Amino acid sequence: MPNWVRAARAADCAVGRLTAANAGGAAIVLANVDGRICALEDRCSHEEYPLSDGELDGGDVVCAYHGARFDACSGARKALPAVLPVRSYPIEVRDGDIYVDVG
Numbered sequence: 001m002p003n004w005v006r007a008a009r010a011a012d013c014a015v016g017r018l019t020a021a022n023a024g025g026a027a028i029v030l031a032n033v034d035g036r037i038c039a040l041e042d043r044c045s046h047e048e049y050p051l052s053d054g055e056l057d058g059g060d061v062v063c064a065y066h067g068a069r070f071d072a073c074s075g076a077r078k079a080l081p082a083v084l085p086v087r088s089y090p091i092e093v094r095d096g097d098i099y100v101d102v103g
Helices: none
Strands: 004-009 018-023 026-033 036-041 055-057 060-062 069-071 077-079 091-094 097-101
Touching: 004 026, 018 097, 026 055, 026 097, 036 091, 036 097
Parallel strands: none
Antiparallel strands: 004 018, 004 097, 018 026, 026 036, 055 060, 060 069, 069 077, 091 097
């Protein structure tokens, strides 16, 4: 069942950057990949550090702590030391606000 929650303003999520947000109690990281905003759980699957402390490299989120890489939109693991993906969330932009389905 969908549970759409406002997470941030689209204007606060700059192209090529990561933005930490809270969506109904869920810690998420928003990634603006060339104008496409994606949402992942803000926790590296390797050692549970916040991915929002890292950087966006093209379409990859790179963990600042051990260099694990994840696809910014699907959460798929792309590089060790992580072996598991991270959760991705559907998003919608409505009237300049980013909504995340945390259901």
